[in-house]
Amino acid sequence: MNVPKLRFKDNNGNDYPQWKKQNLGNISDITKLAGFEFTEYVTYQDSGNIIALRGLNVKNNTLDLSDVKYIDNSDFSKLSRSKLYINDLLFTYVGTIGEVALINQNDKYYLAPNVCRIRHYDNVNAIYLLYIFNSNIIKREIYKYLTKSSQPALSMENIRKFKVSLPCLEEQNKIANFLSTVDKKISNIEDIITNLENQKKGLLQQTFNQKLRFKDENGNNYPDWKKKKLGDICKFTGGGTPSTSILKYWNGIIPWISSSDLQTNTIHKINISRYITNEAVSNSSTKIIPKNSILIVSRVGVGKVAISNCVLCTSQDFTNITEINGNTIFYAYLLKYKMEQLTQNTQGTSIKGITTSDIKNIKLIVPTEQSEQTKIADFLSAFDRKIDNQKAQLEHWKQIKKGLLQQMFV
Structure with a gap:
């Protein structure tokens, strides 16, 4: 077997024994909730004390309990093998394959469909097993046994065949x-x-x-802020997308961005990965946007705001402020704040876009x-x-x- 590059020594400074390859089924007990158990003995409720852990509850090495179903009225006498105990490892084996989490509490959880339980034997550390499932070892085993169908899945039999590296x-x-x-x-x-x-x-x-207010250089209060309409203090420029079927429009020297290139939580970062040619600018609706302009996503991804750190072009998802009478960074933060208020106030509805006219009419106190x-x-x-x-x-x-x-x- 391959030898790990990083090993530990025992308390006397000596090497531990060589690692051994083991079938997962030889070092743990692996089971799932059978289909008939689910249909005959499990009753879902929206409240209660006992939680059935589904695939969506196992994410990023932990339990995600933001959306749970309770099964307090189920027939637990028929569900003994699906009861979960501290240090049981959960593993998603249908749909989203390979998510894992450790159980941290007794008498609280049972298995639901699409998640299997891996209960280690005495010669195995549960946290070590969790890290094995985060490694490329398990990723290779998953790929080896994964069914190539519209709904990816693993059988319990094949999960038991997983080869894992086991030190003492x-x-x-x-x-x-x-x-x-x-x-x-x-x-x-x-x-x-x-x-x-x-x-x-x-x-x-x-x-x-x-x-929260600042003082001037003499320690005095600044004057009161005044109301302004955004359209009265700046100029606007739109964007567009050159035809992707015309190769000579692409791989040029002019950065071109879409809404996905902006981050949600900052105005200072743009991920530029695509470039267009001067000919693309001449033959499409995209425009040259100067450095230090404010970029507002007004269609797909509404609410994102950034400051251009270079000359660039944008897609039609943007309404761009190319000139502003004031501090650009201040206005970018203010507009980001206002756009987030807009999306929060319409939470629960689908925001497909906001028009340039609406943006021009945004009222600010500055x-x-x-x-x-x-x-x-x-x-x-x-x-x-x-x-x-x-x-x-x-x-x-x-x-x-x-x-x-x-x-x-x-």
């Missing part, structure tokens, strides 16, 4: 503890990002409701002094840089984990 229990424990430390670091950074983004929402609300606009823009940009720094750390640690999994599980 003591080394499993060390691997599990080590990788859990890395995961804890990742989780902590994710929590920091979530908290920062929540703080940012509060800061935006306080800033644009004028509860600082009369551009120096106050600049202070707000600098303050919010600094907060975004703090979030970006944490996101960079998160990606760094995710890459570390990926590398560790590749070195440990070969």
